Structures are given as C-alpha cells and as structure tokens.
Amino acid sequence: MQRLESLHKRFAVSHKSLFNSACTLNSFLDSTETYYDQLLKSCNVLAALKQIHSSLTTSGLITQNPHLGAQLIIKYTKYGEPNTSRSLFNNLQSDKPNSFLWNTMLRAYTNSGHFVETVELYSLMRRSGISSNNYTFPFVLKVCASKSLILNGKVVHADVIRTGFHSDIYVEAALVDMYAKCGQTDDGCKVFDEMSMRDLVSWTSMITAYEQAEKPKEALLLFQKMQQEGLLADSVTIVTVASAVGQLGDAMRAQEVHGYAICNAFLEDLCVGNSIVAMYAKCGNVEQSRVVFNQMQERDGISWNSMLSGYTQNGQASEALLLFDEMQDSGCKPNPVTALIMVSACAYLGSRLHGRKLHNFIINRNIKIDATLCNTLMDMYAKCGDLDTAECMFNDIHPSERDVSSWNVLISGYGMHGHGKKALELFTRMQDEGVEPNHITFTSILSACSHAGLIDEGRNCFADMTKLSVKPEAKHYACMVDMLGRAGNLYEAFDMIKQMPSPPNDSVWGALLLACRIHGNMELGEIAANSLFQLEPEHSGYFVLLSNIYAASNNWQEVGKIRQAMKYKGLKKPAAFSMIEYRNETYGFYTADQVNPYNKEVYEKVESMSIEMKMAGHVPDLSCVLHDVEEEDKEHMLNYHSEKLALAFGIMKIEPELAIQITKNLRVCNDCHSALKIISYIYGRKIIVRDVNRFHHFGGGACSCKDYW
C-alpha cells in the first residue's frame, strides 16, 4: 500500500508539471502505465487517464497537439475502453481531420483485437476521403490476415497500388503476410518476388508463409537463399525455420538449426527454446527435446506443452504423465492445450484410470472444456474401452453444438469396438441432421465397416465419397484394402491398389500384407512387403509380418533371412507389453516377464490355465512363435506372452462380475486370440483386449472381431 501511495504522490507531482510540455506528458503517461502495470494489474489506470484527459481538455492542449490525443486514444483502448477512445477520436478529427489520428485509431483497434471495428473504420476512412498512407495499410492488412479476410485484403491491396505505396517495405511485408495467412501463398510470393528491397522481416514473412502452407522444403530453400544474400537470421526467423524442419521430420537438419541457434545465442529467447524442443520431438528425437528442455533457463506453458506433446507424439505417453506431475510441482498451471495433450496421452495409453482422473482434474481446475477438448475426451473414453461414457458425453452435447468431429469420434469409437451397424446408423443420422461428412468421417466409417466385416456397406460408403465430393485419399484406400483383404478378396484389393490415383503409401501396402498374413498368401505378401521395405525400410513391424507369413508355412529358411536382414539393419521387434488396471493401480507385463511383483502367482495360474484350455480342446498355435525351436519350447514361449500373463493376473484379482480389460502395444497373436476366447468360455468372463489396431470383446468363447484382426 505504501508503494501505491508513493505512486499516487508521484502522479500528482507529474500532473502539476503536465501542462509544461507534450514531452513530459508522454513520458508521464508511459511511466504511469509501466508503474501501474508492474505493481497492480487491477489498479485503476483508467482513473489516471481520465484525470489527464480532463486536464488536457480544460487547458485546450488536446486540440493543439494531436499526439496528446493519440496517446489517450491508444491507452483508453488498451485498458478496455475503446468507446471512450472512439468518442475522443470523433471529437478530435471533426475539429481537425488528419490521417495521423485515423491511423492512431486503427492502431488502437488492431492492437487490442477489435478487428471488426478496424475494418469498419477503414471503410469509413475511404468514404470520408481521408487519404491512407504507408502507416495505414499494415494495420488493416494485419486484421485481414488474422481473420482470413481475403476479399477485404484484396481491396486493400488495390488501394495500396492506387495510392502508390506498393513499394513501401512495411506495406509489402504486411501484404505477403496477409496473402499467406489467407492461404494464398502464390500471391504472397508474387508480392515478395516483385519487392525492390527486402529486409529480414520480408524474408521471414515469406519463409513463414511457406511454413504455414506446409511447404517446409520451400521454406528451408528460401532460408538458404536469404543466408546467401548475406542476411543473418534473428530469433523470429529461427522459430519459423525450426517449425519447418519439424514438419519435414529431418533429424539431421534439426541438429543444424539447433547448432545455428546456439552459435548465435538465440537459445536465450524463450520462443526459440520452445520451438527447438518441438522440432526435435517432431523429428522423432524426443531425448534431445528433453535435453534442450532441461537446459532452458526459463520455461512457460508452451515449453511444458511442447515437451508433453513431444512425448505423446513419440509414443512415450507414460513419460508425458510423469512430466505432467513435474509441471504441477514446478507451479506451472496446466491450460486447455495441456489438457488436450494429456487426454490424448491417456487415449494412447488406453488407461481408463488415468483418463478418468484427468477428466476430474480438468473439471476441478475449471479448465474450460471447449468443443475440441470435449471431442478429445470422448475419443479418450472410447479408446480406453469405456464406450458408454463416450456415448453419454455425445448425448449431453446439445444437437446444435455437435460438430463434425463429435460425430467422427463416436463413429470411430463404434468402429474400433466392432459395432459396425451402430457406426453406420450414426453415419446416416449425422447426414439427416445436416452435418456433412469429411475425410475423417469416411476413414472412420470405412474402418468401422472393415472391423465388422460389412463389405457391401463399406463399398457403398466408398462410393458415397464421390457423391459428397470428398476425394478418396490413401488412408481411405487402406481401409478398403483392409476390408477386402479381410473377406479374402486379396486380388480385388490388389487391383484397387493398382487403380489408386496417387502412389500407394505404407498403410495401403501394410493392409495388404496383413491380409496376406491372415490368408497365407505368400505371392502377394512378398509384393506388398517389397514395396514396404522400399517405403519404410526402418519399420520393423513389416519385417515381422512377412516373417510371420513364412513361419506359418514352416519356411524357416526365409524366416532366418528376414531375421538376418533385421539384425543387419539394427531393427528390433518392439518388446510386447500388456497392461491391466486393478483397484486404482496399473500393472504391466512384458513377455516372459520375470520382474512383476506377482511373478510366482501369475506363472502358476498361467500353467493351470494352459491345462484347463487343453482339456477344453485348445490346440496351441505354434506358428505364432517365430523362432525355429523345438515344438515343446514353442508352446512354453506361447504361454508367457504378455497378454496371457496379464490375463492370468486379471482372472485371479478382478472381481468375477467385472470385465477384464487388457491393453497391448502390438497385435494379439493367433494363439493368444484363441486362448482368450476359450478362457472367456471356461471362466464365464467378459474380457476386453485393446491391441494396436482395435478392441476385441471376448465372451462365451467368441470374439467381436469374428477372428479377423
């Protein structure tokens, strides 16, 4: 309070000398603002402004010097009184109209986010015959850029040319930015190419334009050209360049950018640090992200969010959960973006416990649940096996507030749980309610048809795409190939790939390879695998699938060759891992796990389950063991698959009336799949398994996937 009183005294002293000169006023206004800003955000700066305003009006100074009025206009708007600014502006300009005051009012509106008012005022300015100048255009263009008002932007561009300011470096940079943000990169490029002089900001604007248009190669090429012309980047340029490298996913270039930032001391800039963290994560080098993150002198919410999302993107959702705790310990408050990232992490993990806890956290912390967060929460529940809650949330959204993503999430939720018919019903309902399906809707519905084996319905949906002008992309073809492959129509699937308008990607060939593995087609399997080895030479999963095909036909020689190739390339099959939740705790099991706390009990149960299954007629499917070993050893290996260990744990611990839910990081093997079916029958238990592709609901000796997965 004492500090506040002294401020008031200083204010009074300055106020007395205020009439002496305009210079005193400006510095006074600035100092008032700074002091109040720093000391008390809620302090009544407005009262101070009003006092000054009235003194200036009484003395008549305000009409003599336009800059005094301009200061008040800017500050009134800044402190939440745009209307007071506007009436002051109206009074002043009716007295003595000049461009400077108009520019000031435009500046006040633009910088305080009153975009509609900026556009309206500019329009009034034109009608009133006040001439615009090089200061006018950047403000208006900035609004057109941030609101994607391309039509208004073009009108302003015409005004720029008409008034002869098209060679002003500030106006040109603003034009480049406006076109870029309106998605018209080519027009922006044209302005950029025609510039007679370019400074760092012009170059950065154009580099950003390419980066925003997801053309990272062009962005980086331009960055190179800029350096060739002898310009040194600043921190803003580096942020954009880092983002472009992230889009490209080029780990080598990521190191170069990082090096450049270190050499030029840009890393001290918080934004640069954040962008480097995000860049490394997008290039798959999340360890390096963490190193940079740990080295940062200062961190804000974006730093934490970048690191959290880096872990999630790279499949290290558990690390994200740990870091989330650290974030709170450090005193950084999670924001809605943090919530979104963490909900996605829980969805990835398939952890219902963490998901629910997080949802409660979001509610308790009053984090606003907007449409996106709501949809992500629904998605999380569906992916954690709690489709009921996802449905409830969907029903709770007012019909007028359901967007296309809300429908997509639920359609895809039904799909992954094998409820194809329900997904189709929802697909029809959304259209009846006037919501247009987009490319994601079609991915969800096609995949739902595929999971449920609804071939004809799937074909119809694929045909609907053209009718609804949604262009089929590779991912849609992948769903179709998966669906046809499931039905055993391998050659029809292969024909579909050949007819694709764009080159097939890895997911398309991957779907064919999976179908070949299930139906034991070595000929097409080899074609698919060879294409995959060219497209994704480092992806171990495809090697494993092909070796599965050979193993199934006892072709151990080929299996050996693949193992050799994998060894040569340094590829390893990721360790199989299954997770189960019991009474607020999460338990994880690796294959042949020797470290879990229930080791002895679990292994005893596995052995007894194995006998029970045999008695019920289960024959171990030894083709699932890739190693060329004795039959008896193979059977032993099968028993210790991670999902079987988790299952044994679940049978022992989880109350009989509750479903046993297991999440696995890879695809469930054939033997485990039949074992799960038979166990569901013997023990009369409901077992839900989420594997890398979908959910399997086991009960009464059958699975919802109808044995295709």
Added chain:
DNA sequence: TTAGGGTTAG
C-alpha cells in the same frame, strides 16, 4: 510521430 515476421494441441 504512428508500421511488417514467431513457438504448443487435433
């Protein structure tokens, strides 16, 4: 005596 370029989520 006013002006142009930036990072995180899906």
